[in-house]
Amino acid sequence: MSKIRFSSDILKRLGEELNPGIDKSILELVKNSYDADAENCIISLEKEQKTTSFTLTIEDDGYGMTSKEINDGWLVLGHSQKTKNKTPKGRIPAGSKGLGRLAALRMGSSVYLSTASITNPSINYNLTINWDDYDKQNLVDDVELEIKEQDNVSKKNGTIIRIQNIQQSFGYNEIKKLARELILLSDPFGDNPTGFNPIFKSDAFKDLEDLVKNRYFDEATYHVIAELKSSSEYHINVKDWKNEDLFVTDSLLSNSYETVPIRFELWIFVLNSTTFVNRNITITDIRNWLKEFGGVSIYQNNIRVAPYGDEGNDWLDINLQRAKSPEERPSTNTVIGRVIIEDKEELLKPKTDRSGFIENETFDELKRFCKDVLDWVAKERLEVAERRRQKERTEAPKDSDAKKEKVIELFKPENFDLEKTKIAFSEYEKAKQKEIETLKKDLLLYRTLSTAGIEAATFAHEMQTEHIKNIYLYKTSINNTVSRHVESPYKEKLLKQLQKLDFSLTALNIPSEATLSIIRHEKRKIEKVDVQSVVVSIVSSFSEFYKTKNTKVIVNQIDSSLCIFGTISSIECIIINLITNALTALEKNESDEKLVEINFDIIDSKTFSIIVSDNGNGIEDINVNDIWLPGQTTKQNGTGLGLTIVRDTVKDLYGTCSVISKGKLGGADFIIILPRIV
C-alpha cells in the first residue's frame, strides 16, 4: 500500500509562508492558552546571552494536555480542534487550525513543550522538537519525537512552550500590535472573574510590557456607570476620581429604550497638565495607553464584539459630537469604555461577516441609550464648567482690583516697604494673569464664532458686489423682455415666476447686507447708546428678510429715552440672536400669523427691560435652565451659541437675562434687564 508522504522541506516552507507576522504568530500560541481556559498566560521574550537570538516562552495555567492529546491534536498540523462549542468557562475558541501554530513554532531552531493535564496534574509530559533534525532527513515521518513522562511536583495543570534561538528581529511596532491584541483578546478592564490575563515580559520592550500590565482606570477624571435594567428602568451615575458621586439621574430625554439590558461604563480622562500635576504618572503614559485601548468596546455575554471600539470605529459618534460642540465633550482619544450586554435571547444578531451586529431596532435603541447617556454627561459637565466660568468672570476682575489697591497702598511714602511691595506686586500680577486666563477661555469660544463670521462676511461681500447685483440686473431685463414681447398665457406665468425669484432674492440679499452692516467698526465704539433706536434700526434692516419667513417683527417703543453705556454692536448682537432664536421657534408654528414682539419697560430710575416675545410653542425639548449653555440647541445643525452670546453680552453690560417658557404671546419671553443712563 502506498501513501503520500511529505518532504521535511514542507515544514520549513509552511512555517515561512504561513507566517503573517511575528505578532500574529505569537498570538496564535496565546489563543491556544485562551482556548484551554487559562486565566494567566505569561509571555516572555528574552534575549539569549552572547547571541543576537531571542527565546520566547508562553506559560499558562490552562487545562494542559495528556500524551494522547499531544499526539492526536497538538502534533497534527491542519486539524482544527476548534469547535463551535464554548469552553467550560464559556469562551468561544479563538485558535485556528494549527497552521498558525506551526508558523510560530518554526520561528526558532527548537521547541520545548511541557504540559500537565487537568485530568491528571501529577504527570507532566514534555517534548522537544529540533527543527535541524528535519533538515537532515528527507521526509517528515523520518523524524521520531519522544513524549517524555515525568512526575509533576507542583501538581498544577498548565502548559509551557519555549521556542529557542529565534533569529528574526522583533520590530517595535509588531510587538506593540501584539501587546494591544493581547489585551483586547482578554478583558482590558480586568474585573471579569473568568477573564483571561496575559502578562507580557520583555526587557527589550519594557515600555510595552507596562502597556499590557498597566491599567489606568483609577486615573480617570470621570467614571460613568449607566445601567439599563429594563426598557424603562435605568440609572446613571458619574463618579469622580475619588469614586464619589458627582451626578446621578434616573431620567434621560427618553423614558424607554427597547433593547437588551446593558451596563455602559465609560472612563473619561481630562488630559491637561493641571489635572496631572500631583500624580505619579504622566499624561504621556495615559495618552499612549488610551491611544491603544481608547474607544468604547462591546462585550456580548462576556465576549468582545469587533469592530466596536477598534481604532477608527467611533460607533457612538463621540468625535463627531466633540467636533460639533467641543466644550466638555470627550474624544475617543480621551475615553475608554465598554458596553456589557446581557443578551440571553440573542436579540442582537451578528453580521454574517462578523463585522459587528446587524443594525436592527434592538441595536439602534442600545446606541440611542448610550448616546443619550453621553449627552447627559456632557450637559452636566457643561453646567459645572459654566458655573465655574461665570464665577471666574465675576471674581477674577474683583480679585485683581483688590490686589491693585494693595499695591497702590504700599506705594504711599508712609507705607513703603520694598519687600512687601514686591510681594504685593507679584500677587497682583498673578491675579491679573488669572483674569487674562478667564478671558482667554472666552476668546477661544468667540474665535470659533468669529471664523464663521468672517466667512459669512466675505461671502456676503462677494455676493453683494457682484453676484446679487447681476441677478437683479438680469432679472429686471428678463422682466422687461417678458412684459414687452411674450404673449399670454406664458407672460403671466413667467412674470409670476419672476416675482417668486424676487422674493427669494430678497431673502438672500438682506442677510448679506445686514452682515456687512453689523461689522462696521464704529458700532464697537463704547459710548452712550440709544437702545430703542438701535433696535428699530436693526429690525428695519432685516424687515424684508422677516417677511420671507412670514413673520412680523413689531417694535413697541416707549416715549422715554432708554440709553446704556456700551456699544451699538452689543445691543444688535442681543437683538439679532433673540430674534433668530424666535424665528427658529416659530418654524414649528404652522399658524399664518407668526409674530415677534419687542417691548421696552422702565423698571426703576436705574434699570429698564427689553422683552422679546413670540407666538411660537414656547420652550420645548430642552430644560429652561439649559438654554443659555453653549452647544445646547434643539435645531438640527444649530450651534447652540446664540443664547450663550446673549447672556455673556448682557453680563458685560452689567445686566441680567431670564426667560419665561410660555410668555404673553404663547411662546417664550426673553427678558433682558439693563442699567440705564440718563
Next chain:
Amino acid sequence: MVVHLIDDSKDSREGFKDLFDDIDLKSNILNKLESDLTKQLSQFSADDFIISDFKLQNHSNNYSKYNGDIIIAEAYKNHIPGILCSSIVSNDLGLSRVLRRYIPKIIRTQELSNELYSPEYIIKTKELICNEFDNNFSKQRRPWRALLRTTDYDVEHKTVYVEIPSWKPDAKLSISLSDFPKNIQKNVMHETYRFHAIVNLDCENDQDLYIDKIEEK
C-alpha cells in the same frame, strides 16, 4: 443722449446694456477707463448720462485707477450728469460725505425695477441733476451753512465723529480725517471743536447727508 455704462464686472456692464436695449435707450459700454480722469471725462458730453458702479477696483483686471464716486463727482463739476448704481454704497464703505455733495443720486441695485428703469426715469433723474447745475435744488439736497461740533476721534480708523445740532442733535456722523482741510486736521482730532460747513439740513437719511466746503475759520 447716450448712457455710458461703467462697471468693472463684464457681466454687470452687459446686464446694464441689455436693460437699456430693452427700453430703446442708446448705451455705451466702457470696457476700460482712461488712467487720466480728465481725458476720460472729455469723452462725455453734457447731453450724455453716466451710470457707474461704486467700487471699480474689485477685480484684478486694471479696469480703472479711480472709483465711481470720483468719476460721478468730477463729471458733476463739469456739468455732466450721472448716478452711482451699486449694491453697496455707503459712507461706511468709503464714500466721502464731501463727495456726496456732487453725487446727487445713488441707486442701489436692489432698487432696480421695471418702473425705475424706464426712459422717463432716466430723463427725470437727468433733469433733477441738471437743475442742480443751475443751483436749483430739491428740498432734500438744498445746501445750508451749518455749525458742526466734533465729539470724538477714532485714531485707528482716522475718523472724526461730529454732531450737527441743526440737523439731528443726537446723531453722530463720521467724516474721514482726510476730508478736512489740512490746517484744521489737528484741531478736529479733539472733542468739541466747532466749525462751519455746507450741509443739506433737510435731508432725512444720514446716508444722503453731505458736508461740503468745511470752513477753516
